[in-house]
Amino acid sequence: MKPSEILSLNPQSRRWPRFLLIAVLSITGLGIGGTIALAWYAATGLPTLAILHEYQPSLITKVHADNGQVMGQFYVERRILAPLNEVPQHLINAVIAVEDTRFFEHPGLDIWGIFRATWTNLKRGGKFEGASTITQQLARTLFLSSERTFRRKIRELILALKMEVVLTKDQILEMYLNQIYFGHGAYGIGSAALTYFGKGLSELNLPESAFLAGLPKAPSTYSPYKNYDLAKKRQEHVLGRMAQANFISAEVAQEAIETKLTFQRRSIERVAPYFLEDVRQHLVNEYGESMVYKGGLQVFTTLNIDMQRMAENAIQTGLRQLDKRQGWRGPLRHEDPLAMLPEDPPDELPEPGEILEGIVTKVAKEEVTILARGLVGKILLKDMLWAKRRLAQDDLVTEAKNIPITSAKQLLRPGDVIEVTIKSTKKDQLQFSLEQTPLVEGAIMAIDPRTGAIRAMVGGYDFERSQFNRALLSVRQPGSAFKPIIYATALDSGMTPATLVLDAPVVYEQEDPGKTWKPENYEKRFFGPITLREALRHSRNAATVRLLEQLGVRRVTEFSRSLGIRSPLSQDLSLALGSSGITLEEITAAYGVFANQGLALKPYTISMVKDQDEKIIEQHLFNPQQVVSPETAYLITHMMMDVIQSGTGKRARSIGRPLAGKTGTTNSYRDAWFVGYAPNLTVGVWVGFDGVETLGKIESGAHAALPIWTQFVGEALQSLPVQTFAIPDGIQFAEIDQATGTLVSEPTKTTTTEVFAEGTVPQRPARTTADPLDFYEFDQLDEGGATQ
Template identity: 45%
Template sequence: KKKKKAQKKRKGGLFKWLFMGTFSIFMVILLIGFTGTLVIYYIFADDLPDVRVLKSFEPSTVTLMYSDQDKLIAELYLEKRILVPLKKIPVQLKQAALAVEDANFYSHMGIDLRAIFRAFLTNIKAGRIVEGGSTITQQLSKTLFLSRERSIIRKIKEAILSVRLELVFTKDEILEMYLNQIYYGHGSYGVEAAARTYFGKNVQKLTLDEVALIAGLPKSPNNYSPYRNPKRARSRRNHVIRRMAQEGFIKRDEAQQAMRKEFELGEVTNMLNRAPYFVEYIRQQLMAMYGRNKVYKSGLKVYTTLNLEKQIIAQNVTKKNLHIADKRYGYRGPLGTMDISLPETVLQENLREINNLKDGALPTAGTIIHGLVKSVERKLVTVLIGQGEGVIELKDMNWAREPDVKIDGRWASINRIDKTLHPGDEIMVRVLGVHESGSFWSLSLEQEPEVEAALISIEPDTGHIKAMIGGYDFSKSQFNRAVQAVRQPGSAFKPIVYGAAISKGFSPASIIIDSPIIFKEKDHSFDQWKPVNFEQKFYGPTPLREA
C-alpha cells in the first residue's frame, strides 16, 4: 500500500510539473507575443494617419451636367463615384459583398484570424496565392490610407488601421464607406457608379445575378470585367452566388436560377458624344468660376440651356452636309491596304474588331464603318465588313473622281469603278440597308471630310444656346469653331442691320444711296476706312430690299 501511495504521489507530482511547465511556456510565448505586438504597434503606429478624419471626409464625386429638359449630357470626374447611403443599397448586394469578401465581418475586430489561417492552408495546398485573408475593413484601410506596395510592413500598418477603424466607426458605417469607395472597373468607384456602368440602372434596381457580378469585381476589376472577359466574369459571378447560398443568404434554387442567367449589360457610352463642343465650352466656364477641385471632386449639378433633341439634329445635319461638300473635291484614296490572300475568317475578324461588331452584332443602317474591297467589277464592288459582305454600286460612288480643284464636283462623276478601287483596299462605307436580293448589304463609298463647319443655335427671345457644333469630330479637333474661330460674320450680320433700320422707320421700299464713304478714326489703329462691296462697284439710289 505504501508503495502504491508513493507511485501515485510521484505521478501526481509529474502531472503537476508538466502542467506548470506547459502553462509557463504558454505564458512566456503569450508574453513574448504580447510584448512583440506592443513593440510593433509603437514602431509603426506613430506614422499612421488618424482614422477619425473620415468623420468629415468627403470622397471625390461626379459633377453632372444636364440639358434644358434635365437629361444627363455629361459627367465630369476624377473618380466616377455617386454616393449612396447604406439603407438604399439592396440587401442582396450587401450580402453578396459579405459572402465573397468577408463572411465574418460582423463578428471580428478588423482582422479575421480564422480567415487568415484558412487562406494560408488553401494557398499551401495550391502552391500559389489563390485566396486572401483580408477583411472588408482591411481593404478599406488599404484603399483610403496606404499605397499598393506588397510588403509585411504595409500589412502590419493595414492591420493597425483596421483595428482603429473598428474602434471609431460602427460596422454599418464601415460597410457603407467600403461600398462607396472601392474600385469596380471601367472608371467606376462605388456600387452606384458600377450599377450604372455595367447595367445602365440605379443600384436599387439590380437583380440577384447583377449584384453578384458587381460584388465579385473588386478582387480584379479588369480580369472579371464582363465587357473584356465574359467567361471569367460569369465564373466569378457564379462563385459569388454559390458563396451566398453557402452562407444561407439565398436558397439553392434561387442560386441555380441566377447562375443560368445571361448577362444583360448596358451599353458603355461616352457622354461627351452627346454634345462634345458644348460640354467643353461649359466646362471651361466652370473651371474659371470654381476651379479644378470643385468641378471634378465636389459633385456639382449643372443645368444648361442645351436642348438634346435639337443638338442631335444639328450634329446629324452638319455631318451629312460635310460629307456632301467634301465629296465635291473628289476621292482621296483608301485608308490603307490589307493582304487579301489571308483567310477570309481572319480578315472578317479584323474588321469585326475595328467596327466593334461583337457577339454577332450586325451593322445598322446609316452607320459608317470600315470595309475591305474583296473584288471589283466595272460597275460593282464586293466589300467585306466583318459580318458578311456588302456591295457598292456605281451610283453610290460615282462622285469618287480624282481630286482636282479646277473641276466643279457637283457635276463631275466617274463611269467605272475598277479604276478607283482595287482588291485589298481598306475603305469607309455607309450601310444603306439590306440589298434587295436579301443576301448581302447595300453600301455607299464614304471618306472622312477634311472640310470643317460650325453651327450655333440661339433662342432669340432669351439668348439661350440650344445647340452647338464646333467641328466635324471633337476627338480629332477640340478647336471650337463656333466660339473660338473669330470669323467675320459676313451676310449673317445682315438681319441685325435690317432690324436696326426697321426700328428707325425704314421699310423694304425705302431708298438709300449706295455711294463711297470714308470713316476717319484717329483714336483707333487705322486713320481711315473705306468699305467696298465684293464687286468693287457702287449702285447709287437702291431700295433697302436690294441693298
Template identity: 45%
Template sequence: MEIYKAQPRQPQRRLKKAPTPTLKYLLWGGAGGATIMLLAFLGYFFYLLGALPKVDRLADYRPPILSQVYGQDGTLVGEFYLERRTVVPVDKMPKRLIQAFVSAEDSNFYQHKGIDYVGIARAAVKNLISMRKKEGASTITQQVAKSMLLTPEKKFSRKLKEAILAKRMEERLTKDEILYIYLNQIYLGAGAYGVQLAAETYFGKEVDKLNLAEMAMLAGLPKAPNSYSPIKHLERAKERQGYVLERMVKEGYITQAEADYAKATPIVIQPLKKVNAEQSAYFLEQVRQQLVEKYGEERLYKDGLKIYTTMNAEMQRGAYDSVVNGLKAVDKRQGFRGAAKYLAEAEVEPFCKKVEDDIDELSLKQGAVYQGVVTGVDPAKHELTVRVGDRTGTLPKKNMEWAGKVELVNSYGKPQTKRAIGLGAVLELQVKEPDKNRTGAVFALDQVPEAQAALIAIDPMTGGVRAMVGGYDYKKSQFNRAMQAKRNPGSAFKPIIYAAALEHGMTTASIIDDTQVEYESGGDKAWKPKNYDNVYRGPVTMREALTNSINVVSVKILEQIGVGTAIDYAKKLGITSPLASNLTLALGSSSVTPMELTSAYSVFASGGYRTTPYFVTKVLDRDGNVLEEVPEPKVPVFGQMSSAQAQGDAPAQGEDEEGKVPPAVPQPGQPVITEATGGVIPVIPPETAFIMTNLMQSVVSSGTGGRARALGRPVAGKTGTTNDMKDAWFVGYVPQLVAGVWVGYDQERSLGAGGSGGQAAAPIWTEFMQRALAGLPVKSFPTPGNVTFALIDPRNGRLAKDGTPGAVQECFVSGTEPTSYSSEPAADTVSAQ
C-alpha cells in the same frame, strides 16, 4: 603468491573545448544582430502605429461623387467626375446583394476582426499546392483600408499598414459601416464605381431592383472587372456568376434550387442610356470653365454638384447632328481623299483589338461612325469585307458611290492612287445595319471632314443659350469656334448697317443706285467694290438691296450714314470685337465671333432688347444647398417700353443722353440684371427691330436665304459669304429662337464648290431649326403699334395706286412713309448715289 584483482576501467572524461575567439564573436554578433533587427522592426511597427492615417474620418464617408449637369427641362445632359459614382445607403441595398459580395470576397467577414487568419492559412495551402498565387486572403475590411487610406503599391510595408488599419477599423466601425464604404467605393468596370452606378451601367436599374442573377453577376466583378464584364465577355461573366451563387449556397444564404434558378435566369444587358457628352462637349466645357473659375476643380469634380443650365437637350442633339451632317456634305463635295492609313497584315489584329477595347456596346449603334479595317475584297460585287474591333460586316458598292469610281485592290500594301482601296485600309465606316452576335453589320463609307463649323442658338427673350456646337469633334479640337473663332461675317454683317440707316433717315423704300463706283484707298489703286454676281441693277430699294445682298448698294448706304455711326450702332447691339473704320465694313471685313453676331441678331428678334447670353441658371451642392441662382431675365412685350424710348426721344436703359452705349458691353456668361427690365436692356426702338425682321423675311422668301423656307413658318435671316468662299454664314430666327451658323477651315482657304453661305451654312441652320422647332407653335413676329404699311412702287420708292405693276407693300415707322405718288414730284424720296 600475491594475487592482484583487476580494477574496473574508468570512463575517460572529455575535456570541453573552449570556443575559438572567432566563433564566439559570430555567436554574439548573430544574437546582437537578431536583437537589433527585432528592435528595428518593433521600432518601425510602433512608428507605423503613430504615422498611420486616422480611421475616424471614415465614419463620415464622403467619397468623390460625380457632379451632374441638367438641361432646361431637367434632363441630365452631362457629368463631371474623377470617379463616376453615386452613393447609396446600405439599407437601400438588397440583403442578398450584400451576401453575394461577402460570399465571393470575404466569407468570414462577419466573424473576423479585420484579418481572416483562417482564410490566410487556406490561401497559403492552395497557393503552395498550385505553386503559384492562386488565391488571396485580403478581407473586405483590408480592401477598404487599402482603397481609402493607403496607396496600391505592392510592398510588405503596405500589407502591414493594411493589417493594422483593418484591425483599427473593426474597432471603430460597425460591419454595416464598412460594407457601406466598400460597396460604394469599389470599382466594377465600365467606368462605374459602386454598386448603384454598376447596376445602372449594366442593367439600367436602381440597385434595389436587381434580381438574384444580376446581384451575383455584379458580385463577381471585383476580381477582374474588365475580364468578367457582362458587356464584353458575357460567357465569362456567367461562369463567375455561377461561382458566386455556389459560394452563397455553401455559406447558407440561398438554397441550391435558388442558385439553379438564378443561373437559368436570362441576363439582359440594357445599360442605362449614358449622357452623350460628345454631343454637348463644347457647351459643357463652357459651363466647366465658368464653374472652375468660381468654385475650383476640387469641388466641381468631387463634390456632387447639381448644375442647372439653359441648354435644351433636344436642341443640342439637333445642333450636333446638323453640324456633323452639314460638314460631311460639304466635305464629300470635295471628293474622296483615300484611306486614313494602311496596315500590314500582321498589324490588323492588334489594331482591331485596340478598337474593340473602346467599344462597350453589345452591337454597334446604327448611324455611329467607327474606324474599321478592310479584310476582304470582292471585285466582282465591288464589295468589301471589313472589321470594326471584334465585329465583322460588309461595305457594299451602293454605300460608297459618293466617292466616285474607286478601284478595289485584293492585296496588302498601300495602292498607288487615292482612288483605290486595298486590304489593310483603315476607313471611316458608318453603321447602316448593326451587327448581330458580332457579325453581319452593313456599313457605308464615310470620311472625317477637314472643314469646321460652329452653331449657337439663343432664346432672344432671355439670352439663355439653348444649344452650342464649337466644331466637328471636341476630342480632336477643344477650340470652341462658336465663342472663340473670329471670322469675317461677309454679307451677314449687312443687317447691322441697314438697321443703323433706318435710324438715320432712310426707309425700306429709299432708292439707292446700284452702279459701279470707286474710292480712293490711299494706295496706287482705287477700291472698286463689286457685286457677288457681277450684275448691276441701277436704282433699287433698300429691301431689294438686302434681299439680293447687293454689295455696292451696302457700301453706298454706309457711306451715307457714316462709318462711325455704324460702328457705334454695332456696339449697341453687343458687338465687342474691333471694327474696321472704313467702307469695307459694309461687306463684313471685320472679324467677329458667331456668338457676337448671333447675339446681335437676337436684338432684332426680341423687338429691340439686348440680352447677354448665359449658360448656368442654378447650382446646388451635394446636400442640396443653393450655391447660386440666376433669375431668368425676360424681354417685355411690345408696349412695355416707354413711349419716349419707343420714339427714340429718351435714352434706353444703359445709354447716356447722347444715345451712346457705355464701352463696357457685357461678355457672354451671365445675364446683366437691371431693375428696370429684369435682366435685359432696350437698345433700339421696336419699330427698327420689326422693320429689319421684315426685310430679312424677304431674304428668305425671295433672296439668298431661300433654303430656310423649308421651315414653313415666318422666319428672318441673312447669308454671308466672304472672298474666295473662305467663310460661309447663315444667321436667322423665328420669334422663339435665333441661331447662327459658321462654316470654314481653321487655316483659311476656300470651301470650294458649294461653299457659299446659302449652300454650306444655310442647310445646317435649316436642319437644326426643323428639329429645334418641332412641336413649337407657329408664331408671327409681333407688329409694334407705331408701324405703318403702304403700297410702294419699287421703281422709284413712292406711293403706288392699286393696280400699279410690281407694286409691293412696304413697312415704315409711322410718319416716315412717302407722301407722294409715282406721278408726283419725289421730294420725300431718300436716295444715295
C-alpha cells in the same frame, strides 16, 4: 553520495535557472520593444482618427440636358454614392458572406479567420482564401498602396483597429460598398449595378447581387465581358458561401445558380462634345478641378438633345455634300488585299452615316466589291459618279476638273483603301456608297431668343479631329451677314424700309498713295436708286457702303455693341461688307435681339449647379435689356423676311414658317454664312476652312451654309409651335411706289405695301416728274422718300 549533495558541492550549478529566466525575460522584452518600435515606425504618417469622419468619396459630376437626361459626366472615379439603407439586404449578405463572414463580430482583425484561411490554403496547397477583413480592405483602399510588404500590412492592421474604434460597423460597410472597385471603371456598388446590369440598386435580384459581390477580389479576372464562364463560377462560389453562412437556403442558392445572368451596360451617350467641353471649362474656372472631378456636382444645362442631334447631322451632311462638290482626293492608300487579315462581321451594322474604311477586293465596269469591318458589299457605279471631279495632289479646290466616267475601273483598283458608308441592305446584298471625310469645317449655334438659352452647339465636323470650338472661338469675317446690323442702325436713326439709297459705282482713296477701293456688287452691275428693303434683300454692296458712309461708322459700331457684338470692329467703310471678324455666337445672339422685339439676353449654357448635398451654388438669372425699340426690331425683321421670300435666302422658303435671315459670303469665298430666326429660335451657320483656303467659286452663303441651316431649322421647328412675328403698336402700313419710296397718288405696277414706324410714313405722293434713274434728282427729293 546523494545527488543533492553532489550539486551542493558545485555553486555554479545553482545559477543556471536564474540565467535562463533572465534570458527569457530579456528576449521577451526585446521582442515586445521591437514590436512596439516596428509598430511605431509602421504607423508613422498614418491619418488621424478625425479624418475618417471627414472622409468624402470621389463622386461623379453629372451634366443634364434641358429635359433632365444625363448627357455627360466628369470624374476621376466613376462612382454613384449609395446610402446603406438603399442597398438590398441580399447584396449586403452576399458581400459579407464572401468577404468577411464574421464582420459584425471581430474588432477589425479576425484571428479565427486567419487560422481558417491558413488551414484551407495549406490543405489545398495554394492561396485559395484570404484573411483580410472588410475593414482592412477599406483601410488599404482609402489610405494605402497595394504593395505587398510587411510594413504595409502592419499599417493596414493599425488603421483597421483605429477605424473600428471611430466608426460603427454600418458606417464601415457603407464606406466599403461605395469605395471598392468593381471593374470597367465602376467604383462603388451603385455604379457597378449600372455598369453590368443597367439597373439601380433597388432593382437587383439575388443572382445579380451575388455576381457583383464576387467582383472586388479580381474585377478584371471575373469580368463577364472577358470570361463569362469564370464570372459565373465566381457567382456560384458566392452563393455557396451565402448558404454556408445561413443567409439563404441551399435550395435558394441552387435556384439562383440556375438563373441566367443578362448583362446590359447603361452607358452615357456622348452628346454635344463641344457644348460639354465649354461647360467643363466654366466649371473648372469657377470651382476648381477637384470639385468638378470629385465633388459630385449636378449641372443642369440648356441643351436640347434632339436639336443637338439634328444640328450635328445637318453639319455632317452639309459638309460632306460640299466636300464632294470640291472633288475626290483619291484612295487613302494602297495595300495588298490578300495580306489583309479577315475580320469577324460585327454583331450589329454600323450606324447610318458612319464612315468606314474599306479595301477594294474586286473591280468590274459597273460595280466594285468592298471589304469593310468584316462586311462584304458592293458600290455601284452610279454611287461613285460624284468622284468625276478629281483633285490632284497639287491642285487647289477651285482647280478641280471633271473627267468623264464610264467604268469603275477609271476610279479604283484592287487594294485601294477608301471610305464608305452603308447605303442599303436590299435583297440580302450590302450596298456601300463612296465617301470621304471632309477637310472643310463648319459650326452651328441655336439660341432661344426669348431666354438666351443655347439649345444646340456644334463647333466643328468632328470633335475627335479638332477640339477647337468654332461656334464660340473662331473669329471670322461675316461678310453680308453683318449688313442687317447696318440697316437696323439706319432704321433706328429714323430711316424707313422705303428710304432710297444709291447703288452706283463709287471710288474711295485709300491711305496708301495711288491705291483705291471700288466696292462691287455680286452681279458685277449696279441698280441705281433703290429702297433699303431692296438693297438688303439682294445684298447690294455699293448701296450698303453708301448707307454706312451716310450713317457714320461710329454710330454703327455703337449700335453693334448694344446688340452684344464684343469683337473689335473696323473703323472704316469696309465694315459695310463685313470685314471685321466676329464669332458665330456673337452674330447669332445679335439677330436674336431682332427676333425678341429688341430685348437682349446674354447667351448661356448652364441653368443651375447643385453640390452633392443638393444645395444650389449657381443659378442663371435673367436680365433682359431693351437695347432696340420694338418698332426697329420689327422693321428689320420684316425686311429680312423678304430676304427669304424673294432674296438670297429663298431656299429657306421650303420650311413653311415665318422666318427672317441673311446670307453672308466673304472675299474669295473663304467664309459662308447664314443667320436667321423664327420668333422662338435663332440659328447661325458658318462654313469654311480654318485657314485662308477658298471654298470654291460657287460656294456662297446661299450655296454652302443655307442648306445646312434649312435642314436643321426645318427639323428643329417641328417640335416648336408655329409663331408669327408680333407687330408692335407703333407700326403702320402704307401703299408706296417702290421705285421712288413715296406714297402713291394712284396704283401703278411698282406699287407695294410697306411697313413704317409711327411718324415715319411719307406724307406726299410720288412726284410724277422725277426720273428714278436720274441720280442727281434724287438728291433733291423731299424728306421721307429720299436719302439724306
